[in-house]
Amino acid sequence: MAHEVIMPALGMAQETGKIVSWQKQAGDAVKIGDVLMEVETDKAIMDVEALADGYLGSISAAAGEDVPVGQVIALISDKIDAAPAVSHELPMASTEPPTGQSIIMPALGMAQETGLIVAWHKAPGDKVGAEDILLEVETDKSTMEVPAGHDGFISALLADSGQEVPVGDVIAVISTTAPKAPFQSTAETRKPAQEPVGDPSPAPVELKAATATQIVASNPVVVPGSRIFASPKTRRLAAEQGLDLGRLVAIGHPQPYHVADLEKLHNLPLAELNNEVQSLALPNQITARVPSGGTQDFLDWMQEEGNVTLAPSTIWIAFAAAALRSALEAGDDILVISLMDLQAKVRSLTNPDRARLSCLTESDPDAVASLILRDLSDSPITGIRLAGSKEPSLSITTLGNDYQICLDFTTDQLSDLQAIQFITEFSDRLTDPLRHLL
Known part of the structure; x- marks a missing residue:
């Protein structure tokens, strides 16, 4: 029976x-x-x-x-x-994934070989629009949202959350019609985690450190207050033994957590915790959304009236310097703005707000940057949060006909008031470039 x-x-x-x-x-x-x-x-x-x-x-x-x-x-x-044979695949009409538009693991950095799928935002069978967020991908020290890129229905998901996938590999299929049997598989054989028999119950350890909500991970990137996935038994034992599951998040130990993972947590040296917290804490972030039409109108005007061709980033870097100078009340201080593109190529410029747009001055290679400006406008990225750096970081992405602006900073770099003033003034300049430049 x-x-x-x-x-x-x-x-x-x-x-x-x-x-x-x-x-x-x-x-x-x-x-x-x-x-x-x-x-x-x-x-x-x-x-x-x-x-x-x-x-x-x-x-x-x-x-x-x-x-x-x-x-x-x-x-x-x-x-x-x-007991009949076991199938770990979802029911489907055939042994092959449905046909449709293949979605590949994108290259989000010049030297990137793989991407870690942090989370899928859509499930097999879901209807999606081209600008809908399909998944989050982690590469290096940042997590980026990747849009679907096509209208249709999710016919297949070919990789799991938490799986590293080589750049260029197909990870999903989007079809134009609703699939009768949505397909989900993985590139690797699933190996279900096993809880050990019995209760290992390592000796209680007193932690004199931060709580889970004060520790943020770089692999995967987790914002403060995020859920930690762990079985009820694991949570109960961790609480009884004074162990902080946030430390496993901080070292990038894969979730969900089971009783066996408590042994690794129990053996983590307490002396390293302060360094973990300092090195992995994410900065503050302010975002803004500005119509891109003002910048494009100004570029067209420069081309028609002065026969001068400029890249949008040239305007951005000048406006960023001017807004930062005003927020910091820097007066005649030297400001160095480093411009970084998708290939991680860096161009550093000195006082770009005080030079003609066609004659910006290159900085000394050893000069310390006042701000890093990342031009991500040609990528599919629509949102970004970066790990802490020595300088404030301003990232510009595109979202429809708008620019999405993200400022990442720490209180050591900018006060909250300075950061708000900076992002406000920068946004105002982008909205009406001609008025601010003339």
Whole structure:
């Protein structure tokens, strides 16, 4: 006789549950009370336990799949030979992904070889627009949002959150019509995490350090207050032992966390924590959105009236220097603005706000920059948060017919008031370049 394992209702209004991971594999012997899987619903991750003794088999839903409440997802059989073969793929009409527009892992940096998928914002079968955010990709020390680039429906997702994918590999397929059987797979074999038998219960350790919300990771990038994915048992043991799961986030240990991960946390040297916090803390950020028409109108005017061709970044760098000088009340101080493009090529200019746009002065290679300006306008990036640097960082991306402006800074570089004044004055200049230049 086989016992059915169904997706449980873990909340009053719950309609589906997402399988985070399987804790048992097909053929494993299970007992009543053993954790079979972890299910995410709303804002919690819950352990689902076996309600019968036997052998697990006939698993019909994979990790990462949303399953309707009440649907049968596995069987527990009396005999091991009664357990059918296991499929870790989602149901689909054929063995090949649906046809459509292939979405590849983008190259977001000159030397980038792989990208880490931090999170998918769309699921198989979802309808998407070209400017909808499809996923977040981490490269180097930043996490970037990548738009879909095409209108249609998600026919296939070919990589998991948390997976590193080589640049150029296909990670999704967008079709023009709604797929009958959305496809989800991974480039690597899934290996469900196993919780150790018994309770290791390492000795309690007193932590004299920051809490999880005060520690921010560079791999993956996590903003303060973000959720930490861990099983209830792991959270309970961590609290009992005085262990901070935020430290695992800070060193880039992959989530979700299980009891076995507490041993690594237990062995982390406390002496290094202050350095972790200082080096991984993200700066403050202010964003603004400005119509790009003003800049383009000015560039057209310069071409028609003076036969002068300028890049938009030339105007940006002059306006950034002028706005920074005003915010800092720098007077006649020397300001060096470093311009960085998508290929990470750097051009440093001295006092670009006090020179003709066609005759900007290059800085000494060893000069310390007052501000880094990143021109990301030709990339698909629509939003960005960068890890802390020695200088304030101003990034410009495009969003439809607008410029998206992001200022990353620390209080050591700019006060809140100075940062607000800077981004306001810079935005005003971009809106009406001719008035400010003349």
